[in-house]
Amino acid sequence: MFYQxxxxxxxEAEIEPQVxxxxxxxxxxxxxxxxxxxxxxxxxxxxxxxASTEKEIAGFAEASFNITEQLKVTGGVRASxxxxxxxxxxxxxxxxxxxxLPVTSAGSSVDHPLTPKANxxxxxxxxxxxATAAKGYRIGGANAVLPNICxxxxxxxxxxxxxxxxxxxxxxxYEVGAKQRFAENRAExxxxxxxxxxxxxxxxxxxxxxxxxxxxxxxxxxxxxFDLQGQFRLTQDFTLEGSMSYTDAHYxxxxxxxxxxxxxxxxxxxxxxxxxxxxxxxxxxxxWMMFGSYDAYARADFKYIGGVKRTYSSGVNGFIGLIxxxxxxxxxxxxxxxxxxxxxxxxxxxxxxxxxxxxxxxVNNNGGxxxxxPAIRNLSQKPRTGGMTVTYxx
Numbered sequence: 481m482f483y484q485x486x487x488x489x490x491x492e493a494e495i496e497p498q499v500x501x502x503x504x505x506x507x508x509x510x511x512x513x514x515x516x517x518x519x520x521x522x523x524x525x526x527x528x529x530x531a532s533t534e535k536e537i538a539g540f541a542e543a544s545f546n547i548t549e550q551l552k553v554t555g556g557v558r559a560s561x562x563x564x565x566x567x568x569x570x571x572x573x574x575x576x577x578x579x580x581l582p583v584t585s586a587g588s589s590v591d592h593p594l595t596p597k598a599n600x601x602x603x604x605x606x607x608x609x610x611a612t613a614a615k616g617y618r619i620g621g622a623n624a625v626l627p628n629i630c631x632x633x634x635x636x637x638x639x640x641x642x643x644x645x646x647x648x649x650x651x652x653x654y655e656v657g658a659k660q661r662f663a664e665n666r667a668e669x670x671x672x673x674x675x676x677x678x679x680x681x682x683x684x685x686x687x688x689x690x691x692x693x694x695x696x697x698x699x700x701x702x703x704x705x706f707d708l709q710g711q712f713r714l715t716q717d718f719t720l721e722g723s724m725s726y727t728d729a730h731y732x733x734x735x736x737x738x739x740x741x742x743x744x745x746x747x748x749x750x751x752x753x754x755x756x757x758x759x760x761x762x763x764x765x766x767x768w769m770m771f772g773s774y775d776a777y778a779r780a781d782f783k784y785i786g787g788v789k790r791t792y793s794s795g796v797n798g799f800i801g802l803i804x805x806x807x808x809x810x811x812x813x814x815x816x817x818x819x820x821x822x823x824x825x826x827x828x829x830x831x832x833x834x835x836x837x838x839x840x841x842x843v844n845n846n847g848g849x850x851x852x853x854p855a856i857r858n859l860s861q862k863p864r865t866g867g868m869t870v871t872y873x874x
Contacts, residue, residue: 554597630689
């Protein structure tokens with residue numbers, strides 16, 4: 481049995497003592513002239529408060545049966561009741577509604593998800609082979625109250641007033657795999673292939689004109705791929721390891737904005753955002769004894785992350801061509817150190833090749849208020865960095 485009762489409160493106040501001067505300098509109007517309401521006391525331009533409660537009670541049962549000493553089947557099911565409710569308000573120039581009054585919102589949902597799973601496995605003296613099918617579930621939730629400056633784009637997306645709560649989504653996942661040891665247990669290989677079907681996706685719906693977003697349910701997607709991992713101990717002291725994975729994750733349904741035949745929320749065939757197709761890692765470590773009693777080691781690692789898509793494609797809400805393509809990147813690191821009596825002293829170099837490709841995050845900071853050109857901000861990985869680490873284990 482499982483029981484959960486979570487309460488969360490949230491309170492945010494944007495304090496901007498010079499915002500009036502900024503707006504006069506950029507637009508020629510004060511905040512009150514631009515938005516119809518003055519700043520709140522204390523130079524607060526936006527105040528938002530939210531309270532939410534999530535409750536869940538569930539029961540889970542699982543049974544396993546050994547058909548033979550090596551062949552085993554397992555089945556399980558989880559039944560639950562999940563409840564969610566919230567209330568929220570916002571006020572201030574950036575938090576009022578079209579009537580220039582504070583915005584309030586409330587909502588609730590109740591779900592009764594049933595999530596089964598099944599597994600079959602076969603073991604040998606040197607390995608394991610398995611197949612699994614399972615259903616997953618994620619409870620819905622509430623969106624933050626959006627200010628009046630987002631109202632026009634919300635209306636274009638078929639949303640009147642505040643963004644509504646979003647519903648639960650679910651996945652069915654299927655996986656087959658194997659783990660096998662070779663060469664008198666000096667080598668180990670793991671391999672798996674998977675397929676995931678995702679329905680009622682909880683996805684981000686960007687509001688580019690006000691630089692905000694909300695969560696909604698739209699579309700279906702599938703993800704399929706494989707991964708390989710291996711480790712080989714060449715000698716007692718020298719080990720090589722590596723891994724690679726491939727993931728093809730894309731929408732399988734085109735979803736139009738309500739009452740629109742030209743504007744889309746999702747397009748069939750588009751990749752899921754920020755999901756690289758290829759990833760890989762290679763590493764090597766050598767251990768030896770130093771001065772008879774110190775355990776010394778040296779290690780090198782190489783990592784590759786493939787390119788991603790950061791916004792939806794042309795014709796889909798949220799498309800920004802300037803930041804859509806995220807490039808691949810690499811990271812090479814080295815570390816060497818000694819251990820004795822629980823003390824580990826090591827020196828390291830991260831990002832040895834100083835790859836500064838801006839891949840971690842690319843954001844369009846154009847809020848749409850008065851900017852005349854996109855304000856693109858690139859966040860790269862940390863440049864080449866060296867240092868020393870000292871740890872003590874007790």
